[in-house]
Amino acid sequence: MSFTLAIVGRPNVGKSTLFNRLVGKRLALVDDTPGVTRDLREGDARLGDLKFIVIDSAGLELAEDDSLQGRMRRLTERAVEEADICLFLVDARVGVTPADEIFADILRRKNAHVILAANKAEGRAGEAGALEAWSLGLGEPLQISAEHGEGLDDLYSALQPLAEEFAEKRAADLPEVDVEIEEDSEDEGVYQAPTREKPLQLAVIGRPNAGKSTLINKILGEDRLLTGPEAGITRDAISVTADFSGTPMRIWDTAGMRKKGKVNDKLEKLSVADGLRAVRFAEVVVVLLDVNIPFETQDLRIADFAETEGRAVVVAANKWDLEEDKPEKLKELREAFERLLPQLRGAPLVTVSAKTGKGLDRLHAAILKAHEVWNRRISTAKLNNWLGAMTEAHPPPAPGGRRIKLRYITQAKTRPPAFVIKATHTDKIPESYERYLINGLRNDFDMPGTPIRIYLRDQGKTNPYKDKKKSIPSRLKKHVDAKKQAAHKAAAAAKRSTRKSDG
Known part of the structure; x- marks a missing residue:
């Protein structure tokens, strides 16, 4: 019983407040400032036994030109x-x-199913406005309070009769097909490519006006996200489902992140926090x-944050179509990347043009490679x-004459790859030797760019067999028992002979 519900007004x-109420999470940014929401945000909503997709839209504006308000209105329409x-x-x-009144007339012409609701109707203060809504000609207005959850039963x-109508219509339109079910032969050591049930989680981050929304629109093949020459258009972290060159992905578009000292507005702080949360949900x-x-200072901080969170990182240089001397510029980019981001050594660096779509094939290949490495498991x-x-090639140091022994290593987890090393005197192992091991893992097992974690566990001089009793093979047990009995008899005979001699 699934359908799509768009909240407009x-x-x-209170559209975003109602959206958050229906999805059961604080996904959309909410503030007293008008016009906080600019893009279309989708979410999985639930109301009683109804499950549906809800869309939070930008506030309907009277502008019809190419201004920001005009573009927001066209997206909502x-x-x-x-x-x-x-x-x-x-x-x-x-x-x-x-x-x-103008928007009510637009809705009558554009959509056959319109439900009118008077929000903020709690208490007596909203009764007059709710009665006045009858004049819009859209039927009886529902009196609700999105903030307090009142009126949701109405x-x-x-929604229930409309949901049943859409369910019957979709059931009639579904073709009858035979589905063959195959047994799942899943191998733990084999990389599992993204599927529609488990799409690859991708977040696009960067400074304001870098072209993030334009790039995602080009991947989608439609103007799904609001774009324009103004910096900082995107405020919410918007997720969209896409089929990027045959790979199912859920892509997060995030707000541009400026230097912390320049962020004074409360709304911008909320936008940046929402973008950072999207990074934590992402895989690449x-x-x-x-x-x-x-590679401005803020670019370096953003990349370092993604690496610190343990996410696979791909660096993409946008607006490549505007560059004249491409070979020389690419050489400069690679040199600056290796020098300024040593913690991401080997990570993919690709050049793209979000405007023309050039380089998207290289970006797709780099994303899949980073995701595969991020999920890689190596045998013990x-x-x-x-x-x-x-x-053997480079022994660990011996501080204070104490020799450090690295006895054992195993991979504890993936996403990102993490390894546990059992060693002696782990508190004496310098960070430079840990970097030596991380770089060795990165080079020898082909794991470029992905964050690698090493955890040192002190094994000390403990003997693992110290408290274990020695077991005797069954074929020797009779022989050992016979020897014990003979020794006991010999000792008893010696005692008797001693007593006789003393007597």
Whole structure:
């Protein structure tokens, strides 16, 4: 029983608050400032036994030109046309405005199923505005309070018959097909490519105006995200599902991240925090640079944050179509990358043009390679053979005359690859030797760019067989017992002879 519900209305009527209420999480940014939401945000909603997709849209503006407000309006109108049901919110405390009347007329023409709701109707203050909403000609207005969760049972009653109608229609349209079920032969050591059930989680991060939304739109093949020459258009971390060159992905578009000292606005702080949260959910992070001003201090901080969070990193230089001397510029980029980001040594560096789509094939290949390395598992036997060769080529130091022995290594986890080494005097092992081991793992097992973690565990001089009793083979047990009995008899005979001699 799945359908799509688009929440529309003027700015600051409580659309994002209701969106968060329906999805059960604080996904959308909420603030008293009008026009916080600019892009279309989708979420999996639940209301009683109804499960559906809910869309949070930008506030409907009267602008129709190519300004930011005009582009936001066109994006919202497209969501209205594509959604199964539109929930039109008005502010019960403000009452019906001329803009509400214009938008009500637009909804009547663009969508057959419109539900009218008067939000902020808790208490007596909203009763007059709710009654006034009858004048819009969209039927009886539901009196709800998104912030306090009031009136949602009335919303459920309005949605249920429409949900059953859409369910019957979709069931009739489904073709009958025979499905063959194959047994799953999953090998633990084999890389599992992304599937539609488990798509690759990708986050695109960078400074403002680097072209993140434009790049994702080019991957999607449609203008799904709001773009423009203004810096800082994206505020929410918006996730979209895409089929990028045949690979199922869930891509997160994030707000541009400026230097911390320049971020004073509360709303921008919330946007940056939302983007950082998207990085923590991601598997692969694309750090998008502006090729004209690459590797600024903020770019380095963003890349370092992704590595610290343990995510596979791909660095992409955007606006490559504007570069004239491409070979020389590429040489400069690689040199700066190796010098400024040594912790990501070997990570893919690709050049793209979000505007023309050139280089997207290279970006796709780099993302898949980074994801495969991030999930790589190495057998314990290979690791211990490698550890022996590494310590023989370059033995660990002996601080204070104490010799350090690296006895055993195993891979504890993947995503990112993490290894545990049992050794003696682990507190004396310098960081330089740990870097030597990490670089060796990166080079010898072909793991470029991915974060690698090493955990040292002190084994000391303990003998693992110290407390174990020695077991005697069954074929020798009779022989041993016979020898014991003979020894006991000999000792008893010696005691008797001694007593006789004393007597």
